[in-house]
Amino acid sequence: MDIFSLLAVLKAIMRVIVIGGSVFLFFAACSIYTNLTTGVPWAKVPRANVYRIFKELGLPADSLVYDLGAGDGRVLFAAESFGWRAVGFELSLYPYVKACLKKIFCRSRIVIKRRDFFKENLSQADAVFIFLAGKTIARVGEKLKLELKKGALIISYGFALPGRQIEKIISTKPSLTYVYKT
Template sequence: MQLQQMLKLLVASVSVLSFGVAGCTEQRQLDAQAQQPTAPATQTAQPAPDTQTEQRQPDVPYVPTPQVVVDEMLQLANVKKGDVIYDLGSGDGRIPITAAQKYGTRGVGIDINPQRVQEANANAQKAGVTDLVEFRQQDLFKSDFGKATVVTLYLLPDINVKLRPQLFQQLKPGTRIVSHDFDMGEWKPEKVVQVEGPNRQHTLYYWVVPKQIPANLR
């Protein structure tokens, strides 16, 4: 009788252990699936105008621009209230937000990383400028900058050069462009400014879109 009770207890313990292991395995599978990129579902509704459905890795790592450099970029571009500033690779949104706070300028930030866009929107709300700025989760190479009078960017040299034909195609003559740290290859800047930051010196490049695009830049 005592042996039968011991066997029953042993069977019950094994059943509980098996259930626990199965539960842990299932949860781990769910966690792994949650971390996997989700295949885009087929939808009949159109995506929101400020969001693109495709996802890919960002072209550049996220490195925030020091505030002293942000201020100098806006000053170099001679930003005014009537301008529309597009920040390409907008990160936490500090450039459009600063422009809105200091000059009352309307701004659009574009970033492919949804986390950065969410952070930028939260920062705009804290700054009280949501009526002046918006942030779009988009691929820069599939975006439209045509309404910009000022473009700011902090990308990489090869990305700048790759983006250059798109800027020439979309931007009106007279549009001002300021790049943090990196130039645009054969397109020589009109001004180059050095800015002393918290940890190092930063270089700013300034261009104005010409009426006629030189043949070697097309």
């Protein structure tokens, strides 16, 4: 390889590094901003837990399941595999894009929206999945109390809803899952 070809290869490598680094920094900055504004970082519920929870709950076919803060959509894809309709809201850009790409590649019918779930009406839900913490879980608990129809389930992974009577605890690991009935 002559010196010019070597320089061209090095230039191409530098270009890939600069573009890749910029994309990485962009997504990192978006994630930090969303974490600061929502107060809840993106963390993933283990897939095996989601299937275990859904199997145990055994909702009727065609149930409408929401995931508030849907991350990479894993809860929604699992819900779809049980024959349920699945709708999620996610503000953080990186997991949202990941979920959208998977939806396209898998030709999935899940719905994922880049919206603040506090601004959405959840009255049609048959079940609502949440993996939230801190002030957000208390606030969402109030919203669900006002909006959900009678009989709808709330499935809270990892954190109990303050001031609500627990219907069932599913012993998922490393965190428990709390189920509530409205």
